[in-house]
Amino acid sequence: MLQFILRRLALAILVGLTVSVIAFLLLRLSGDPAIAIAGEGAREADIELIRITYGFDRPLPIQYFDWLGQILRGDFGDSIYFRSPAGPLILDKLKTTVILGISALAVALALSIPLGVLAAIYRNSWIDRLCLAIAVVGQALPNFFFALLLIMLFSIKLRWLPVSGSSTWQHFVMPAIALGYYIAPPFMRLIRAGMVEVLEADYIRTARAKGLPSGKVIFKHALRNAIIPVVALTAVQLGYLLGGSVVAETIFALDGLGYLAYQSITFKDFPVMQLIVLLLSVIYVTLTLASDIANAWLDPRIRVAQA
């Protein structure tokens, strides 16, 4: 088990480093940061000054290793745009994104568990196909488009919910639905497949034969076992949610990490951008690692196969 964990940990670190290199290079490829920072109408001398001040005149590998060294020493640099330390800035926004991520996950589970169970119980019936249709629409509908549909219905037509902002819990309802619906389909399919398998197991037949009410059989005996793989998927999807909320946060003007990422791309705020990419990749890699370890712990076949 220890060998397995060490191997996975080494892999996770490599993935993190690779992501940081790619992010660093991609950001630099998008144009001269000094020109972007100087803004419209800046003179060549101003731009040159910025280039030297921020060290953009040095070779890329040196810039990268300098930055990595600073990060390892705990110095996250300053935001070029907001002129304040990047670390606290990002932590401040992380709260909103975490609330959004967890609410979206709750929406996804609240939607996918009943639908997945229904689809499994009424396998191959119109109910199953309806659940499949809901899942397909959720996956196919662009996130931003669904968000705008929600705004049209709940804010403009019904006037039940505020369009944008993050000051009350109501502000999180539509973004959570928009994001939650988008990630619900894989959960739904996983639960359906798990339930179909479990419902045919002998112990379920025994439970039914004992005369237990069908609700109890489904939710207490069957779902409990069918839901195990969902736990692993949840960890990965939460990582995706934290990084994938850029669009939702921008549309709903939620002052979170995704919105900060959007702003820092717009203003070529490299220190913030790099730090966000690094943070998200670390979170993602950590969650994946945790779910791998949990899976290996739950199912010895995995660690044997990978050792």
Next chain:
Amino acid sequence: MPINNAKPSVLLRSLTASVLCGLMALSAPALANKQDNTLRFAYDQAPESVDPFFNNVRIGVIIGANVWDTLIYRDPDTNEYSGLLAKSWKQIDDKTIEFELREGVTFHNGEEFDADSAVYTLNFVADADNKVTTQQNVNWIEKAEKLDKYRIRLTTKGIFPAAIEYLAGPVVMHPAKYYQEVGPKGMNAKPVGSGPYKVSDYQPGKSITLERNTGYFTDSPKHGAQIDKIEIRFIPDRQTQIAEALSGGMDFIMHVPKDQAEQADQVPHLQVVSGETMRISLLQLNIQDGTPAPELKDIRVRKALIHGIDRESITENIVGAGSRVLNTMCFPSQFGCTDEGAPVYKYDPELSKKLLAEAGFPNGFDIEIVAYRERNQVEAMIGNLKAIGINAKLNFLQYAAMREQNRANKSAISNQTWGSFSVNDVSASTPVFYGGLQDDMTHDAEVIAAMDRGNNSVDPEVRKASYREALARIAEQAYGVPLWSLPVYYVANADLDFAAYPDELVRFWRMGWK
């Protein structure tokens, strides 16, 4: 076939009911209206700093004008100057101006305004070490000196005729003691000005709330604000802003695209106002040595381009209400801007084809246009050019990338737009693209010399004559295509009483409710 006896209707019903119950429980959002005398304004970009010297975005200029005061005031209706924090001023020589300051004005924190505030602010921003973001607004200042408690002397580095215009615009006055103590960082965290509105709450990147300054001095031309509270929220997505306006969550949004503004105009509780801005659009033609399009070196080709673009029709149908076709490379209200003596090029595709044939391109040629905004306008021009045989390909870039390409002499045609930082003087516009600086793609010695004469004289007649000469030569030689002024569309609560100004400045102190 169901594999157990659970009734689908029961499960489905309970699911639907729980979703509906959850939604019904939500209370309606607070709506904006005139009853609470609060204006809710959404803008797409957050300023990097609220200190007017440390941001280069429009919202920063808007907040700057409402929270701070300048020495001089320019009336937006007549463009005439009058005193604001200065009572009067006198040009002593080509480089020196003396100001007599107003007495009894206090900043929002209670600090008194006097010569110390003016001198400290001017010297602070003029010092390049303090790294003011908008250098072009301040790098003409040599120094400021205190003559007595209410009199100062300002010296400019060279002859700088537009000084008064800058002192009536971006160069605001800070409280000396406070600014010395907290610096630009502290000024951003807790902004203090002397203007008709004061900052009551500021959450960087999220929102800023202004409250009416009830102690504002009555002699000010900016006196008379009626709206008590202005809540500005930064909402990056345009569709969300529109949705906020439609749902009544916002009273005022600007820079709305034409088609969306036209739709919003159909909504009873909204009004749409469009106005011309000082931002001009033009095509720069690269005729420098090493240009990727040597065809442009032939004046007949350049004239064919101008005759080949139907500017009247694009202005009317695509650019929108409030814009007008330009004949020269400046905004008409700017001092020194004129089309006197400049040829007027009418839309004439047949003439274009003839000119192209004469130049040796009877079948036209391929060329690239770089642009960074107003994509639909560039696409309309590309359609026009196709009709005269020129196959133009659009290369749509971020502004920074476009400028990098232009300065590296890699662009053939560049669609520039320029807002002159709302400075109502030609020195802030045409010289940027034709004055021999790094964004000049023509480098015509005659044009540069005439521009320099205009920029370096304080005699209004000399300046006017010099700019006229430069603008006429640019037009005669067809060194570019002057296109149109860009309008701005505002969507607002139908109850709001406001006017649009060409400098795109939102003057809250002039707003009220109908």
